[in-house]
Amino acid sequence: MDAAEFRRRGKEMVDLIADYLENIEQRPVYPDVEPGYLRSLIPEEAPEEPDTYEDVVKDIERVIMPGVTHWHSPYFYAYFPTANSFPAMLADMLSGAIGCIGFSWAASPACTELETVMMDWLGKMLKLPEDFIAGTHGQGGGVIQGTASEATLVALLAARSRAVRMILASDPQRPETGITSKLVAYSSDQAHCSVERAGMIAGVRMKKIPTEQSDKYAVQGETLRRMIQEDKAAGLIPFYFCATLGTTPSCAFDHITELGPICNAEKIWMHIDAAYAGSSFICPEFRPLLNGIEFADSFNFNPHKWLLVNFDCSTMCSVCSTNPNPLIPLCLTLSPPLPQTTSQHWQIPLGRRFRSLKMWFVFRMYGLKGLQDYIRKHVELAKEFESLVRADQRFEISADVVLGLVCFRLKGSNEVNETLLKRINNGRKIHLVPCQLSGQFVLRFAVCARTTESRHIREAWRLITQLAEEEFPCCLISCEVKG
Amino acid sequence: MDAAEFRRRGKEMVDLIADYLENIEQRPVYPDVEPGYLRSLIPEEAPEEPDTYEDVVKDIERVIMPGVTHWHSPYFYAYFPTANSFPAMLADMLSGAIGCIGFSWAASPACTELETVMMDWLGKMLKLPEDFIAGTHGQGGGVIQGTASEATLVALLAARSRAVRMILASDPQRPETGITSKLVAYSSDQAHCSVERAGMIAGVRMKKIPTEQSDKYAVQGETLRRMIQEDKAAGLIPFYFCATLGTTPSCAFDHITELGPICNAEKIWMHIDAAYAGSSFICPEFRPLLNGIEFADSFNFNPHKWLLVNFDCSTMCSVCSTNPNPLIPLCLTLSPPLPQTTSQHWQIPLGRRFRSLKMWFVFRMYGLKGLQDYIRKHVELAKEFESLVRADQRFEISADVVLGLVCFRLKGSNEVNETLLKRINNGRKIHLVPCQLSGQFVLRFAVCARTTESRHIREAWRLITQLAEEEFPCCLISCEVKG
Numbered sequence: 001m002d003a004a005e006f007r008r009r010g011k012e013m014v015d016l017i018a019d020y021l022e023n024i025e026q027r028p029v030y031p032d033v034e035p036g037y038l039r040s041l042i043p044e045e046a047p048e049e050p051d052t053y054e055d056v057v058k059d060i061e062r063v064i065m066p067g068v069t070h071w072h073s074p075y076f077y078a079y080f081p082t083a084n085s086f087p088a089m090l091a092d093m094l095s096g097a098i099g100c101i102g103f104s105w106a107a108s109p110a111c112t113e114l115e116t117v118m119m120d121w122l123g124k125m126l127k128l129p130e131d132f133i134a135g136t137h138g139q140g141g142g143v144i145q146g147t148a149s150e151a152t153l154v155a156l157l158a159a160r161s162r163a164v165r166m167i168l169a170s171d172p173q174r175p176e177t178g179i180t181s182k183l184v185a186y187s188s189d190q191a192h193c194s195v196e197r198a199g200m201i202a203g204v205r206m207k208k209i210p211t212e213q214s215d216k217y218a219v220q221g222e223t224l225r226r227m228i229q230e231d232k233a234a235g236l237i238p239f240y241f242c243a244t245l246g247t248t249p250s251c252a253f254d255h256i257t258e259l260g261p262i263c264n265a266e267k268i269w270m271h272i273d274a275a276y277a278g279s280s281f282i283c284p285e286f287r288p289l290l291n292g293i294e295f296a297d298s299f300n301f302n303p304h305k306w307l308l309v310n311f312d313c314s315t316m317c318s319v320c321s322t323n324p325n326p327l328i329p330l331c332l333t334l335s336p337p338l339p340q341t342t343s344q345h346w347q348i349p350l351g352r353r354f355r356s357l358k359m360w361f362v363f364r365m366y367g368l369k370g371l372q373d374y375i376r377k378h379v380e381l382a383k384e385f386e387s388l389v390r391a392d393q394r395f396e397i398s399a400d401v402v403l404g405l406v407c408f409r410l411k412g413s414n415e416v417n418e419t420l421l422k423r424i425n426n427g428r429k430i431h432l433v434p435c436q437l438s439g440q441f442v443l444r445f446a447v448c449a450r451t452t453e454s455r456h457i458r459e460a461w462r463l464i465t466q467l468a469e470e471e472f473p474c475c476l477i478s479c480e481v482k483g
Numbered sequence: 484m485d486a487a488e489f490r491r492r493g494k495e496m497v498d499l500i501a502d503y504l505e506n507i508e509q510r511p512v513y514p515d516v517e518p519g520y521l522r523s524l525i526p527e528e529a530p531e532e533p534d535t536y537e538d539v540v541k542d543i544e545r546v547i548m549p550g551v552t553h554w555h556s557p558y559f560y561a562y563f564p565t566a567n568s569f570p571a572m573l574a575d576m577l578s579g580a581i582g583c584i585g586f587s588w589a590a591s592p593a594c595t596e597l598e599t600v601m602m603d604w605l606g607k608m609l610k611l612p613e614d615f616i617a618g619t620h621g622q623g624g625g626v627i628q629g630t631a632s633e634a635t636l637v638a639l640l641a642a643r644s645r646a647v648r649m650i651l652a653s654d655p656q657r658p659e660t661g662i663t664s665k666l667v668a669y670s671s672d673q674a675h676c677s678v679e680r681a682g683m684i685a686g687v688r689m690k691k692i693p694t695e696q697s698d699k700y701a702v703q704g705e706t707l708r709r710m711i712q713e714d715k716a717a718g719l720i721p722f723y724f725c726a727t728l729g730t731t732p733s734c735a736f737d738h739i740t741e742l743g744p745i746c747n748a749e750k751i752w753m754h755i756d757a758a759y760a761g762s763s764f765i766c767p768e769f770r771p772l773l774n775g776i777e778f779a780d781s782f783n784f785n786p787h788k789w790l791l792v793n794f795d796c797s798t799m800c801s802v803c804s805t806n807p808n809p810l811i812p813l814c815l816t817l818s819p820p821l822p823q824t825t826s827q828h829w830q831i832p833l834g835r836r837f838r839s840l841k842m843w844f845v846f847r848m849y850g851l852k853g854l855q856d857y858i859r860k861h862v863e864l865a866k867e868f869e870s871l872v873r874a875d876q877r878f879e880i881s882a883d884v885v886l887g888l889v890c891f892r893l894k895g896s897n898e899v900n901e902t903l904l905k906r907i908n909n910g911r912k913i914h915l916v917p918c919q920l921s922g923q924f925v926l927r928f929a930v931c932a933r934t935t936e937s938r939h940i941r942e943a944w945r946l947i948t949q950l951a952e953e954e955f956p957c958c959l960i961s962c963e964v965k966g
Contacts, residue, residue: 001848003501006569010497013573017493017580018486031592038596039618046604050850056570056843060577064840067593071583079590082834084582086489087539090496092579094543096793097500099567100554107562109514110550113521121529135522146629147832157684177664180686194833201640201831203663203686304834310579311836348684348831349630350677351565353794357547360539365484367533 001053009053016057017089021072025456028428029073033066069431074452077460078433080248080276081378081404081448085308091361092310095354103350115144115356122303122315122359125282125368129294131319142317143346144355148275149194150348151300151316156185156198156240158318158346159269159297163239166267180204184231185240188219188254190247192273198242205236213438216400217252219243225262240269243296245289246277249435249444250399250407253277253289260295272299275314279306280379280403283372289402306378306404307371308450309358316346378404378447381457385445388461394468398437404447407437414441416472423467430460484536492536499540500572504555508939511911512556514549521550552914557935560943561916563731563759564861564887564931568791574844575793578837586833598627598839605786605798605842608765608851612777614802625800626829627838631758632677633831634783634799639668639681639723641801641829642752642780646722649750663687667714668723671702671737673730675756681725688719696921699883700735702726708745723752726779728772729760732918732927733882733890736760736772743778755782758797762789763862763886766855772885789861789887790854791933792841799829861887861930864940868928871944877951881920887930890920897924899955906950913943 001009041063070076072084102111116134119142123133134141145151164179180203187195189208199206209224211217228238241263243254256272263270272293278301280286293299298318303309366374382404389395389408398407409417418441421434435442445460484492524546553559555567585594599617602625606616617624628634647662663686670678672691682689692707694700711721724746726737739755746753755776761784763769776782781801786792849857865887872878872891881890892900901924904917918925928943 001569003505003569006572007497007501009569009573010500010576011494013576014490014493014497017576018490020580022486033592035588035592036596038593039600042600044603044618045607046846047850048852050853051847053848056847064581064593064597067591067596068581069583069589069591071581071591079584082582082584084580086484086486086492089489089576089579090492093493093496093500093572093576096572096575097503097567098547098551098554099565099793100552101562101565101794105518106552108550108552108554109516109518110521110547113519113550114547117522117525120527124528135527147834149832149834153684153831160686177660181660181664201636201684203643310582311584311834312832348636349632349795351630351632351794363529364534364539365536367530369531370533 005053012057016060021084021451024070024073025075025451027065027070027073029070029075030425030428030431031067031069032428038063038067072449072451073431074449074456075430075460076448077445078431078448080305080446083304083306083308083310083313084450085310085362085366087361087365088308088310088358091357095357098354100354101351102354103352108354111352111354111356114354114360116141118356118359118363119143119315119317121363123317125363125371126278126290127281127287128299128317129319132293132299132317140317140319142315144352144359145300145314145316145347146312146349147194147314148192148273148300148302149197151298151314152192152195152242152271152273153198153201153348154316154346155242155269155271155298155300155318156202156204159185159240159271160202160204162269163237163267167237179237182235182237183239184236185242186224186227186238186268187242188217188244188247188252190217190249190252191242191244192248192275195242195273204240207231211252217247217250217437219254219259221255221258221262224259228262228266228268238266238268240271242271242273245272245274246403248276249442250437251277251403251405252399253402256290256292256295258292260292264295269297270295272296274299274301276302276305276405277403278315279303279371280375282307282368283375286375286403303359303362306375308362308366308374313355313358318346374450378452381447381452381454382406382445384454385447385457385461388458392465398440398442406445407435407442408445409440409442410468410472412472417441417443419471420464420468423471424464427463427467429463488536495540499543504567504934507553507556508558508934510548510553510556512553512558513908513911513914514552515911516550521546555932555934556914557932557939558913558943559931560928561914561931563788563929566787566789566791566793566796567933568793568845568849570844570848571791571793571841574840578840581837583837584834585837586835591837594835594837594839597837597843599624601839601842601846602626602798602800604846606800608846608854609761609773610764610770611782611800612802615776615782615800623800623802625798627795627835627842628783628797628799628830629795629832630677630797631675631756631783631785632680634781634797635675635678635725635754635756636681636684636831637799637829638725638752638754638781638783638801639685639687642668642723642754643685643687645752646720646750650720662720665718665720666722667719668725669707669710669721669751670725671700671727671730671735673700673732673735674725674727675731675758678725678756687723690714694735700730700733700920702737702742704738704741704745707742711745711749711751721749721751723754725754725756728755728757729886731759732925733920734760734886734888735882736885739773739775739778741775743775747778752780753778755779757782757784759785759788759888760886761798762786762854763858765790765851766858769858769886786842786845789858791845791849791857796838796841801829857933861935864930864935864937865889865928867937868930868940868944871941875948881923881925889928890918890925891928892923892925893951893955895955900924900926902954903947903951906954907947910946910950912946 100108583591787794
């Protein structure tokens, strides 16, 4: 395929994409296929001679679409959102064409530099402390990671390195392996599994801090303090705490204004994972949830979740005010010495796409106000769903609705709720996933798609109540009587 | 921007991309900017109100292009290639629109399944042993990673886990940290820095195996065997060897037919990193370079380098014939229990794009023969460049030219060669990077762009010799006299 044919096929693809997204709500949101469905639909080997492009395009509907979970359908309410906007897609097309690999400044200066400035734009949108803005002191700043999992790991590695160096400074004879075997990291028992995974990868102990429903699933300062004291008494070295703002199960918020000073006093690196909730902090009314950021060493959230920048774009800022920079140990340069920006090495992979183009297009085409409106609309839709649930005494709300996630359940057994969820997802009209909260099986309703409107929310609720009535007419009557 | 406007803007972007790639050789391949150039060209903050799309597009030429290193110019000979083909770009557009996050089978079955089948197609193109093909035994198979760095790390983590489990099986009382502190991994001193970095991340000792020019920079079985014996005698536990097929400095090949049996006998996990060279193994004449793969536990290369699949697409296969699967310790599932394929968890990030669409489009639109032709053409162009160098007695070839990389230098001091390279890159007409081989400063000439032709190679050589004559007329005369 040459450039002339690409002009033709590219324009057809633009129309195919627009058609797909304009008509997405006609499709069943969740696919009706069994594991292994695809293998039998295509040849066992690549063709020797080229296929025609027409055949490839035909196979999109025949092979791919039947197995797609449509994350951008307004009837998709599972997990958390993943972003999808037209400006981001246009920027991504350009990024693919430029196709530079930004592992160093020289490998494509625009790639490194636009990223640094876009991280500053974002930092200012979030009103981060100046320490986190590269353009001010130049010590801190941000980079784009692929995912929050990588950011959590990079922060943990930096914290490990800083802890080892601090201990060696006061006790140079101590063997390094003897230090790492005593290190202990902490996170909430509500934290994402990638936090535990980061500990496994780095080979350090990771302890889960228990939370309670009565505390809204937030880590309590008193609990953290007690665990630290107990671990220190047992000869361990606390060095890292991953706070979560907006947990995956229920969108709970750790109180970082209380936890931050404890970490600072104990020289524990505090990383903040706000993967989903972080985007909302561009709105003044949600920014207080980030108060306490001034105690953090690093902070991460995913514009690719809720800020209209297509995956992957997970933004990580660090103050790096310590000198030498604790992230430096990850900075092994390539053999040919080239001008480097250290920030490019705050990451696990070395190669990287020109991802900041997506932020640039989206921030400019929406403007801060447009982005704020978008966040607010999703929160309003969640509140609307919450009202519907609260108005129906057969159901209950299982956790505070702060942003775009509603955790709810039928008043009844876990089994009843599991069955209801199975019915909902088997219907393929809407899609939800569950979580466990204090031993209860809970349904998560997350407002996800860019095109979700009030009518979709009401239709989803109509379906949920209809299925509940069909499945449990007796149970529901007894609930109503009890209510 | 709504779908209707996207139809218009998307088509304009397709033309912009086609224009960019059709006219790329008119641009200086290496940018003429100083670090920090971009910040002054754009506002310090995101706009409150949206900018117009026209303004955004105008800024591509004003802000971005002056700072781009044009990796797809036929005058780009630096690093190794990064792929860029029209079918891959079309597939990537589709992937962006579907925008699913494939962290589990249920999150989008087509995403998981097409990946598994495309990895099988690739495995068959490479004639991998059946253990590496999912469709045959179902134990092994492959996944797409973001980069080779991640594959190296994942293999190392799996090896670490297997080693610990094997030792605990025979000595259950031994503390785990006491084991990891004794583990030792190996790689060539020619290996990519990401291998050393993987050791640092995983917190294990990583030793570099010295190589010699006389051995063509390949790791010798005798050297590996001796290091293993010495380390075992010192109480260490050898557990991982990363072999390289096609090193970054000179495209050297470790002899895995000799090294593999040593690793197998010592229960050392052998991972093969063939990031660049791997793509060539689809040609029968280069496939012998992969002989010995049957001794490996895992194997990785980057179709996003040389197989026309745009970044990111780094393919990793593992036999995983051991049971329990040593990669399993990385498999922490999300809270809601959903059908999972373990392969999705052979990676550091949890989220992932629908990357296999790119492989599918490229393999079908080129066909195996088209891909083989592409590889062969690049190798021929490298051989042509090698001939030009060999015909000029002022220059020398510094390492065997096996694939698309030519390492060469002026007969003379390192300083002379450094100056020459600086002149070449400052000219901005062609772009090369250097390497160090046995203490010598060497120029690397890698055939990179899809559109490179013989005329570009000859023009590059004309420029190099012209600059050498301008800079070192005396030196060159003396070289000629000596020659």
